[in-house]
Amino acid sequence: MGSISAANLELIATLASHCLQRTTESVKQGQAVLQQAVQPLPSCFPPGPNGDVALDFARDPLECLASLKSRYGSLVGFKLASRPIVLVSSPNFSREVFVTQSSTFIKAGTAFFPGSSLAGNGLLVSDGDIWKRQRRLSNPAFRRAAIQTYAEAMVNITEKMVDKVWRTGGVRDVYADFNELTMEIVASALFGASEASEEMAQVGPAITQAFQFFTRRATSMFIVPEWVPTFDNIQYNNAVTDLNKVVFRLINERRRQLANSSAPPRKDLLTRLLHVTDEDGSGMDNQSLRDELMTFLVAGQETSAILLTWALLMFALHPHTQELVFQEISEVLNGQLPRQTDVSKLRYLEAFIWETLRLMPPAYVVGRCACHPTELGGYKIPQGTTILVSPYLLHQDPAFWPRVSEFDPSRWMPGGDATEHMENDSFWPFGGGPRNCIGMGFAMMEVTLVLAVISSRFRVSLPVGEPIPSPRAMITLRPESEVKLRLTSRRQQRQRKSEAADEMKVIVCLN
Numbered sequence: 001m002g003s004i005s006a007a008n009l010e011l012i013a014t015l016a017s018h019c020l021q022r023t024t025e026s027v028k029q030g031q032a033v034l035q036q037a038v039q040p041l042p043s044c045f046p047p048g049p050n051g052d053v054a055l056d057f058a059r060d061p062l063e064c065l066a067s068l069k070s071r072y073g074s075l076v077g078f079k080l081a082s083r084p085i086v087l088v089s090s091p092n093f094s095r096e097v098f099v100t101q102s103s104t105f106i107k108a109g110t111a112f113f114p115g116s117s118l119a120g121n122g123l124l125v126s127d128g129d130i131w132k133r134q135r136r137l138s139n140p141a142f143r144r145a146a147i148q149t150y151a152e153a154m155v156n157i158t159e160k161m162v163d164k165v166w167r168t169g170g171v172r173d174v175y176a177d178f179n180e181l182t183m184e185i186v187a188s189a190l191f192g193a194s195e196a197s198e199e200m201a202q203v204g205p206a207i208t209q210a211f212q213f214f215t216r217r218a219t220s221m222f223i224v225p226e227w228v229p230t231f232d233n234i235q236y237n238n239a240v241t242d243l244n245k246v247v248f249r250l251i252n253e254r255r256r257q258l259a260n261s262s263a264p265p266r267k268d269l270l271t272r273l274l275h276v277t278d279e280d281g282s283g284m285d286n287q288s289l290r291d292e293l294m295t296f297l298v299a300g301q302e303t304s305a306i307l308l309t310w311a312l313l314m315f316a317l318h319p320h321t322q323e324l325v326f327q328e329i330s331e332v333l334n335g336q337l338p339r340q341t342d343v344s345k346l347r348y349l350e351a352f353i354w355e356t357l358r359l360m361p362p363a364y365v366v367g368r369c370a371c372h373p374t375e376l377g378g379y380k381i382p383q384g385t386t387i388l389v390s391p392y393l394l395h396q397d398p399a400f401w402p403r404v405s406e407f408d409p410s411r412w413m414p415g416g417d418a419t420e421h422m423e424n425d426s427f428w429p430f431g432g433g434p435r436n437c438i439g440m441g442f443a444m445m446e447v448t449l450v451l452a453v454i455s456s457r458f459r460v461s462l463p464v465g466e467p468i469p470s471p472r473a474m475i476t477l478r479p480e481s482e483v484k485l486r487l488t489s490r491r492q493q494r495q496r497k498s499e500a501a502d503e504m505k506v507i508v509c510l511n
């Protein structure tokens with residue numbers, strides 16, 4: 001057997017110390033959780049059940065949260081997998097968590113929060129000064145004028161999908177199709193609709209694998225740290241390594257192009273992020289850029305795919321509403337493809353999207369952690385308590401929403417009963433306060449344009465005998481499995497109708 005070289009020894013020593021450090025961190029975290037587990041809930045905690053609700057939650061998270069609210073009200077204290085949790089589902093307490101006490105209720109320490117090497121220390125997970133700086137530097141890339149430049153690509157990519165895979169319609173798993181579509185849209189917005197997004201498409205399987213792992217981890221009660229060499233972890237870490245290679249290469253290439261080229265700057269998000277600097281002239285380093293780009297992929301791809309899927313299901317379940325959307329689109333677009341300037345004219349479609357977000361908010365709960373002892377609604381909230389604000393429960397509360405379970409987009413039209421909900425804190429599909437969704441404008445434009453393209457070409461229905469797909473609450477409120485919908489080409493349907501009418505005319509003449 002050969003002897004171990006000095007370099008190898010050094011490597012082994014580094015690895016060992018790394019593992020020891022990570023183990024110590026994990027042990028510390030484990031001790032903190034254990035301490036919380038054995039401690040009873042404080043007496044002045046919000047009222048709730050005595051036992052741990054982990055089993056109920058694992059069986060059906062939505063049902064578990066709804067039953068907690070119906071039994072104990074809009075501020076419930078309980079234990080979930082031994083962690084102290086407060087469930088918040090009223091407008092004023094949600095505002096307090098998101099806005100008034102936003103510096104007390106932070107991300108770090110939130111139970112079941114999917115911190116992961118995939119999104120690194122990006123906007124979704126960071127706190128304090130790091131988050132402030134990254135948000136300040138990222139904001140310009142999401143301003144209205146900036147996101148408008150992605151509209152054309154959003155429409156082209158949708159057209160391409162429709163022409164390639166939907167063509168004449170038929171039954172499709174629209175959830176799978178939308179996952180691919182939104183991945184391509186967000187990758188093209190991030191890196192430009194060129195070789196870069198093609199390169200990202202090549203790492204599609206790695207992204208899918210990393211996302212699936214990320215979801216499993218975020219919904220598991222027992223989290224194995226990513227550095228432990230389990231089969232799952234090794235696969236995941238390989239996927240992240242593949243992604244990192246591509247993303248770092250793209251960042252370096254773009255930096256070189258910007259330094260050398262006198263050509264007009266590209267308009268993708270990466271270029272915009274490379275241009276912004278702080279007051280001291282410094283911008284984001286490669287690692288921060290990588291973390292934000294991956295965060296935008298993680299935060300922006302699946303949420304939009306889910307919203308599009310629920311929207312199409314709503315079309316299928318409410319044919320009259322679908323026809324109203326189609327009428328509006330026909331009038332506004334007049335047979336042309338939608339453009340960014342059309343988005344604000346599609347008022348009923350926008351109302352339709354808000355109503356879908358009301359009943360099926362992809363972010364059905366939003367988590368925070370109390371970074372020091374505080375109060376909420378007169379109750380004591382110890383440091384380390386996880387707060388779950390639930391837009392899903394709030395959007396379905398009959399105290400704030402008349403005809404609460406009716407799907408009625410017209411409530412969002414001028415004079416409707418929902419228009420004031422944006423201001424009165426009973427509608428939080430994109431979160432709120434300083435940590436609200438940076439991609440809200442992007443997502444609303446994307447979903448509007450995609451639905452406009454689809455609706456002008458297809459009528460959507462539930463295939464005969466197909467059950468209505470149900471939601472499954474994971475990190476997001478996603479479909480439980482495939483969502484199979486029938487897409488009937490409106491053009492072919494018109495053709496068939498006019499052929500049938502011609503045939504009828506012939507029969508009448510012959511008679």
Ligand code: HEM
Nearest residue numbers: 123124296299300303304307363430431435437438439443
């Ligand atoms: C229908 C689509 C979307 C929904 C429903 C949604 C929902 C949300 C919600 C509820 C939050 C707040 C989370 C919290 O407070 O902990 C959030 C944050 C965030 N979203 Fe979205 N999102 C969507 C699309 C997007 C898109 C398209 C992007 C980017 C391309 C994006 C990027 C982010 C980021 C970076 C954050 C963290 C912001 C911060 O803490 O500063 N989201 N999103």
